[in-house]
Amino acid sequence: MLIALDRFTIVLGMFSTLVFLTLFLFFCTSSISTLSTTVAVDGGDVPLLPLSSSSSDPLLTAVVASGGDDFPPLKNDNLLRAARGELVDRVPVWVMRQAGRYLPEFQEVRAKHDFFEVCRTPELACEVTMQPLRRFDLDASIIFSDILVIPQALGIAVEMHKGVGPVLPEPLVTPDDLERLNTTGSIDRLKYVGDAITMMRHMLDGKVPLYGFTGAPWTLMGYMIEGGGSKTMSKAKAWLENYPDASQKLLNLLTDQIVEYLLMQVKAGAQIVQVFESSAEHLTKEQYLTIALPYLKRIRDDLHKKFTEEGVTPVPMTLFSKGAMHSLTEQAQTGYDVIGLDWTIDPEEARKLVGPNVTLQGNLDPQDMYKSPEELRELVLTMVRKFGKHRYIANLGHGITPQTPVESMSVLVKAVHDAL
Numbered sequence: 317m318l319i320a321l322d323r324f325t326i327v328l329g330m331f332s333t334l335v336f337l338t339l340f341l342f343f344c345t346s347s348i349s350t351l352s353t354t355v356a357v358d359g360g361d362v363p364l365l366p367l368s369s370s371s372s373d374p375l376l377t378a379v380v381a382s383g384g385d386d387f388p389p390l391k392n393d394n395l396l397r398a399a400r401g402e403l404v405d406r407v408p409v410w411v412m413r414q415a416g417r418y419l420p421e422f423q424e425v426r427a428k429h430d431f432f433e434v435c436r437t438p439e440l441a442c443e444v445t446m447q448p449l450r451r452f453d454l455d456a457s458i459i460f461s462d463i464l465v466i467p468q469a470l471g472i473a474v475e476m477h478k479g480v481g482p483v484l485p486e487p488l489v490t491p492d493d494l495e496r497l498n499t500t501g502s503i504d505r506l507k508y509v510g511d512a513i514t515m516m517r518h519m520l521d522g523k524v525p526l527y528g529f530t531g532a533p534w535t536l537m538g539y540m541i542e543g544g545g546s547k548t549m550s551k552a553k554a555w556l557e558n559y560p561d562a563s564q565k566l567l568n569l570l571t572d573q574i575v576e577y578l579l580m581q582v583k584a585g586a587q588i589v590q591v592f593e594s595s596a597e598h599l600t601k602e603q604y605l606t607i608a609l610p611y612l613k614r615i616r617d618d619l620h621k622k623f624t625e626e627g628v629t630p631v632p633m634t635l636f637s638k639g640a641m642h643s644l645t646e647q648a649q650t651g652y653d654v655i656g657l658d659w660t661i662d663p664e665e666a667r668k669l670v671g672p673n674v675t676l677q678g679n680l681d682p683q684d685m686y687k688s689p690e691e692l693r694e695l696v697l698t699m700v701r702k703f704g705k706h707r708y709i710a711n712l713g714h715g716i717t718p719q720t721p722v723e724s725m726s727v728l729v730k731a732v733h734d735a736l
């Protein structure tokens with residue numbers, strides 16, 4: 317009996333020691349993690365949002381994980397209403413490349429950081445995205461990034477050379493080079509764009525909606541084959557001619573990537589997306605209708621399919637095909653909500669070509685931004701009055717250029733809001 321009791325005491329002792337040790341260990345780990353979060357938050361020298369772009373950062377993870385439901389409510393929804401064809405309080409305005417070299421504060425960031433470092437670091441991307449909004453009464457923001465992040469994610473190096481623009485030192489030369497494209501996990505490698513979008517939605521605090529964007533298949537194919545910008549796209553056009561099957565394969569591969577990339581951006585918080593087919597200007601009308609538009613339409617249709625399958629609320633989609641004003645009627649039939657115009661077409665003519673059921677975006681000549689404030693204001697007033705208040709988003713007909721006087725942006729934005 318006594319022996320049995322002794323054994324019982326020993327077992328009980330061992331058990332309570334074990335419980336004690338487990339509790340002790342649990343207490344230590346949880347207090348350490350609480351302590352480090354507290355230090356990080358209360359430290360004072362830590363910015364409101366974390367500096368690391370890594371998803372292992374607890375604060376960034378918290379911001380990103382909070383997801384769409386927790387975003388601050390939108391205060392100025394004029395741009396989204398215009399995109400959906402609803403009535404607006406005022407004509408919305410934003411500017412392609414509104415975050416860019418014409419702003420001294422952008423130059424300051426660029427003096428310290430490489431272009432793609434800015435893209436890849438959510439805090440820096442958000443800072444430059446915010447810069448134009450601090451100065452001008454704009455109705456939208458666009459996440460700072462570049463169309464060439466997709467080729468990068470596929471394993472094609474892209475460098476930004478001062479005074480030259482993007483350089484891809486190892487372009488695609490023959491169809492065999494398609495083997496080099498690594499699609500496995502490519503969208504995961506672009507997670508930093510989603511992180512920047514989510515962070516930006518919180519930073520915006522509902523001030524204006526946030527655009528996500530992508531390059532279009534033909535435009536990306538062009539850069540990947542030319543190895544950079546090109547005046548003629550002769551190598552990419554030679555691919556179309558000499559390697560029709562490989563060209564189609566590449567265009568389809570890029571289309572699939574773009575759909576996944578846009579879906580990721582919308583899930584991260586993009587409230588409207590724009591597809592940049594900036595190199596459409598190199599194609600004949602016939603080429604545009606066979607090489608560009610079918611893929612652009614598939615992006616629209618496949619993304620909508622994904623929205624339905626994954627229960628994601630659809631966002632408006634914008635198509636900007638620079639130099640393809642010859643095919644506006646066809647563009648308007650693709651299902652995009654907004655069609656972007658370059659400056660080569662008259663607003664009233666464009667409206668006739670697209671009909672009443674799409675929103676138009678554009679289309680001041682970026683060169684007009686160099687005119688005197690009085691002349692610029694008159695041009696903007698005339699443009700906006702030609703487009704009218706319904707289904708219209710004011711913008712330039714292409715990106716703002718680096719030498720543009722900062723004051724011109726204030727003149728542009730005010731004139732748009734004053735016009736009607």
Ligand SMILES: Cc1c2[nH]c(c1CCC(=O)O)Cc1[nH]c(c(CCC(=O)O)c1C)Cc1[nH]c(c(CCC(=O)O)c1C)Cc1[nH]c(c(C)c1CCC(=O)O)C2
Pocket residue numbers: 411412413414415416417426431458459460461462463464476480481482529545592594638714715
């Ligand atoms: C073709 C294209 C590119 N990138 C982009 C396009 C499509 C739009 C267009 O047609 O302009 C898209 C783009 N690139 C950039 C944005 C930022 C978002 C915005 O504010 O609109 C967007 C929407 C930043 C950028 N992308 C780039 C800059 C300037 C580079 C720098 O800061 O050194 C910015 C602000 C670099 C870039 N990136 C690219 C080029 C041709 C260049 C050089 C441009 C130049 O030298 O003027 C590829």
